[in-house]
Amino acid sequence: MSRLPTLFVSHGSPMLALQDSPARRFLAGLGAALPRPRAVLAVSAHWETIGAPALGYATRPATIHDFGGFPPALYRIDYPAPGAPEVAGRAAALLQAAGLAAGRDPGRGLDHGAWVPLRLMYPDADVPVTQLSILHRGDPSAHLRIGRALAALREEGVLVLASGSLTHNLHAYRGQGVDAPVPDWVAGFGDWMAARLAANDQAALLDYRRAAPHAVQNHPTDEHLLPLFVALGAAGPDARATRLHASVEHGVLAMDAYAFQ
Template structure:
């Protein structure tokens, strides 16, 4: 079986599920270009655990509407994909073999960091999906290590998807239009990340907090960038990033997506 790439997606606002945008159209085409994996392990910024990563073993994961203040139609949406407990248990075993403690969660469903992009990529909801958490307080290097432990999944037909946001400072939202231009501090950060990702400069990337321009302004907290480091690690040490999509929503949300291969 040929190796799959690993993917980092910026999932933006939950309204991505309903509202047309360049990022939405990109995701609608992405599933067919990737092909059909045996299962998906999604690392979502919206599932944080303490002390160790968690895997979801639910065989019928519920659709979690972990947001408020959006149209009723969004709350009525369901993504009834089957769970992937075998892929989740395999991921847990790989993590433990690498000396990484892991929690198992029998009930965790699919939060919007997972189901919103997957509903666009694979609308038939017929590919088994499991979630992997990010670890609150753990740094990019630890998340890259978590990803490295999962490298074998690429050759087993499992697509590892990191779902977060290349930039994510909602405190800067002032009601900007969907197509509002990015301020310089968003654009400069995105361009710095692109250059280092394409060069596979992992030393700089893992220390982005000190080296990237406006890092803390774009990520007051890190949870939305941490899935990128898991996806990067899961592709292997020599994998380079390829930019799949770049756009900005509401001026502050860079919707960039990368494949690591």
């Protein structure tokens, strides 16, 4: 079985599930461009736990519509992928072997950070999926450590799919169109991240809130960037980053995607 890359994708607005855009078209072609995984471990910005990461053990995870104020068609979407409780158990064992606690959630479904990109990547919903939470108020180094503990999954046919958003300041969204102009503070942050990831400058990346231009403006809270550090860690200390996609929606949501190998 070939070694899989780990991925970070930006899921942007839930409307990505319905609304055409360059990022949607990219994700719709991404699954076919990758070796087919036997399962997916999704790490979403929309599941946070306190103290330790948790894993979902549902055999038929529900589709969670964890948002409000969108068109009815969005709430009718179901993504009936089978669960992967055995992968959850394997991930928990790897975390515990690295000295990290791991919680267990037998009923956890798939939030939109997971099912929106997965529905585009694997529209037949035939790849088993489990979710791993991020840490509420955890820092980048804690998430890098979680990822490093999970590195063996790449050799076992499990795709580590981290889903967040390269920029995520919803306070700056004022109803602008999906193709609105991109302000310098968004573009500058995206360029810095691309350069530091290409150089595998993990010291700078871990300190991004101080080192990157406009970091706090792009991430008033950083839960949407933390999944990236799990994907980076799971690719190993010598990870090579490839920027698979770059676009911006509504002027403020950078939709970059990266593969780490």
